[in-house]
Amino acid sequence: MMTVAKLSIFLALTLGPIVFYHPAQQPQPASGCRLLEQALADYGQLKPGGSRAEVERYFSRDGGFQTSGSTRYVYAKCEYLHVDIEFEVAKPSDVTLSSTDKVTKISKLYAEYPAKD
Amino acid sequence: MIRFLVSRRLPLFPILLAFIGLYAGSPSTNAQEQRVLAPHRPVDPTDPPSKVLQLPATTRSMVGGFWMIDAYRKASISLKNGLETSSIAVRPALYLSNGMRYELDSLTVSPAGISVISINDSLAKLGIAPWGILSGYVEMEYSWAWDPLCVTVTTIDATHSTIFTSGLQPSAVATASLSLEAPRVVNGLNTVDGVWWKATGNVTGFVALSNASVKAVDAKITVVSDSNSPVGDVDVHLSPHGTKVVDLKELVPLPKGATGGLRIEYAGASNAVLITGGLEDDSSGYSANIPLRSFAMPAQSQPVDETYTELGLMTGAADPMLLFPVGTTFTPYSILRNVGDSLVTVTPTFYWMIDGAPRSAHLPSFKLASLSSLSLDLPSLLLSAGLGTFQGSVNLALKAQGPPGSLLLAGGSVDQNNNYVFQVFPRGVQESVAKSISYWSTGNGDDTMVTVWNPADEPQNYTFTLLFDGGHYRVPLHLEARASRMFNISDIIHGQIPDADGEVIPAGVHEGSAKIAGTQADNEHILVAMDASTYNVRKATCSYYCISCDGSVYAYVDTGNPFPFVAGSTSQFYLHENWNTGVGTYTNYATWSSSSTNIATVNATNGSGTGVSGGTTTFTASLTDAVYNSHYCGYNSVSCPALGFVQGTGSENVKPQITAVSPNWGQVGTSVPVTITGKGFGTAGTVSFSGTGITVTYGARNDSSITATFTIAPSTTVGFQNVTVTNSGQASGPANFQVSPAIATPVNFHMVSQSNLNDGSLFFTYAWSSSTGNQADLSACKVGEQVYYPAYPTTPYVWPLPMVQQTANPTVLSYPGTYQGGPDTNGPPNSYASPPYSSSSFTATQRFYWSCTNYNGGATQTLYPDIIIARNIFKDVDGYWKFQIQKSGYLNKVKLPGQ
16 A cells, blocks of 8 residues: 555656646756656556566566565666566466566556665 | 693703704704704784683782891892783782781782882881891782782892892692692601802801791701711791791801702691792802702603703903993802702703804713712813803803702802802793793893893794883894893893884883793794893892793683584684783694583594584693793792693583474464474483473484474464473574464465575575465465664664665565565665775664454564674775675675775
């Protein structure tokens, strides 16, 4: 469940460019915004039915405790951007993560400290 | 177990073959001779001060130091604290000849420090007229685990140019745990032998007897001739703590050059009587101490070879640097008495230096009958060695072949007027560690002359260190084979040349102590002979002070590393030696044994122990090393050092080892058949738990497995209990046993695999199962982790630099219980601050948990005992800064960037 903090950051990330947009000046987006634009674009490539290998083209596994059925990813270019993805695992009894696991559910992109344990 | 060392003196064997043969000239290159090598033993490392075992202090004392004062004589006590790691509080006391005890002001002597107490001033302070004719002895009390002091008493008559020195020895009463040097017993009487000689026709002598006990003692002094014919005897009655000075009137009519012996006999306690003797001629200013053999040597069935040296014997015109009056010439002397029971063969050898090169001359052997005395005609011997016109100093080595300890020696140099007497202390030559001079002085016209000789047939490097109030000064000494060096301490002080540490001796420093050691450490084994005497040209006096040798005081075997010592595993054990200086060293190069090899074995040569079964055994390690002997200060030719057997023991507990408990969980209200596997269980190992509610019914038990049924009461608390196996009083380390409720819950959480990742991470996989055996039954449950960082609940946790990372504190992650497991990556920070790097570290606590909505309101329950994750930045032995992470016994590290 997304926390209030996560939700706030999510809203800031998604609505921020709109709130601060000034049509008269047509400013260049800040570098942080450009990263978010790219993150959103890459996030948009994730589709249910895709494989874990495809997810890992754009996102890296977060540290800490993980499971094959539900795995947290961080954006490869910014570890504070997370997405949680559920998989249909290729081998249910296997505790390792398989590149052929199928994506079943994708969370919103959200900001959070990375897990390092 | 702590064990005081027993000073079991070894004969002076190491130099045994040094002097076989007869040759003159360079001491090197004689194919017939066996070379005497310098010690090349590895230097044992030093224990950190915090790890040096501290023994409980006991009240102890040293006694002796005959003193006498009158209108001319002044007496003083010189103390040297042999401890380099601690000061020591001392309570001095004087016993007057009538047995009265007077306590003097207490004092504290700094580490390796010295202190001098004037007996005249102390008595005056007590209201006792110091110009009266008084005599007695000294007692020094202190609280320590051994006798770390070196104490000498000097009685000087500057008017008549006489001086006598006497050392203190451990009190028999206070040192019951030590094997004291005791006189030999002849015909049921404690027997001390001495030697006298008449340097002039007017020389007379005295023997001072002090009774250190609380009972009266009757003693007898017998004077004998050089052939042991009786000359006279005196009976002496000593009251408790009383002192009597007996004039040796028998010597008066004897001519110049006569020699002979003394025998002092007394009944009762072996160390009750303290004996000092002196020879003097007030008309010329001649004085010398009478050597006494006041201890018994171990019996030897075969003759042994021992070598003694008399260093720095002066011959010919006095060295101008010594500032004696013009025209002063010295003649060396050497007096020998065989105090043993059998014939002794003596072989003299001269060693001297010419133009910086060592020279030597072996002289013909001669025989000395039991209890006979002889004055060596050194001028004639020097002439025969080609040194008839030699002006300088020579070293005389005397090899004695016969029963150990037979030779009693007196040596020195005396001027043509018998006024300046340089008495030297004959010393045994033997491998040692550091040696100390207890006192030197350059004040009030004094100077201290030091002679160092390398008895080996190869060069040796030493460090001679002058210790004084507020500092030290190191002098490197390189001595070629058989070479000697003689120097005055005043020259070193006046030189004002910075030593290797940049230290100089302040000009105001006039007294201190000194030490000679190897260049690597004080406990480095060396072969060296050293003597020192403090002379005063104006007073025409020359005194010796104590030269002591460092040595082991006690030794023990440690508890091994890794600790605890477990069955089926090896631990490395060390023998630790604690030295008289307070320093500790350790080694595994000893001879090792185990008292119970069914409990543990130990490698006989390197101290590697292997646990066999639960229980306790004793490891014993022994080696030959320098053993501390606090009798060094007495004028007895105690070999310094006393090489002896250093032996330490350690009571070693071997713990059984559990490798698995299967299954490692059980539901409340059930009985679970369990197999515990491991090592060292014996045949009757017992299982116990850290909590209550579980009872054990045993099945088969052997050394490597226990089968049992665990009956878990319904009221048993859900969670983890520690399981231990105890055998012969030794409990294993804990294993986990999970108590689960009577519903489907996650159990048997365990690590499946571990690996190290290239980025420095530790990578684990964990798995769990359902208590029902069906994972789908865990649909109401979650499994997760909580990771707590320092300063929780402050969040985020900012990792210490140079680690650049922030993490939620705690980090909480959870997953459906129906999953079966997954990976856990414990990683390095995302980045690092720029170099230069510095050390930093922190630990986190990882807690795996479960919760089920149908149990206890979904509250979190422990799934596995807490795990510590430690991270640190450090400079590795290869010189690179690295990130390191440790968890569950695994470790990974990675080099930081930019290096």
